[in-house]
Amino acid sequence: MRRAAVSVPSNIAEGAARSGKKEFVQFLNIAGSSLSELDTQMEISFKLGYISQAEKQAVDSKISNVAQMLAGLIKWAKKGRE
Numbered sequence: 125m126r127r128a129a130v131s132v133p134s135n136i137a138e139g140a141a142r143s144g145k146k147e148f149v150q151f152l153n154i155a156g157s158s159l160s161e162l163d164t165q166m167e168i169s170f171k172l173g174y175i176s177q178a179e180k181q182a183v184d185s186k187i188s189n190v191a192q193m194l195a196g197l198i199k200w201a202k203k204g205r206e
Contacts, residue, residue, distance in 0.1 A: 125165045125169070128158045128159075129158075129162055131158035131161075132159050132162070132190065133155075135151045135152070135154045135155035135158060136151065136152060136155050136194075138151050139151025139152055139154075139155070145201060145202075148201050149198060149201050149202055152194060152197055152198045153198070156194050156195075159187060159190060159191055159194065163187050166180055166184065166187070
């Protein structure tokens with residue numbers, strides 16, 4: 125779970141350091157995939173009883189917020205980094 129969580133900002137940073145818009149968007153999509161992986165791992169943790177419903181809901185809310193920000197960043201990046 126830590127790996128997936130750290131992978132999100134790491135891929136955003138790596139993509140931002142690339143010179144092309146296409147590469148940046150590719151790394152943003154990879155960041156989104158890592159976020160989905162984290163979401164899945166949270167669901168599994170809850171179903172196995174490792175975390176409570178309240179803990180899951182708190183993290184789900186944060187994952188949702190990050191997903192919205194990431195979607196906006198992808199939309200902006202596809203238009204062209206203005």
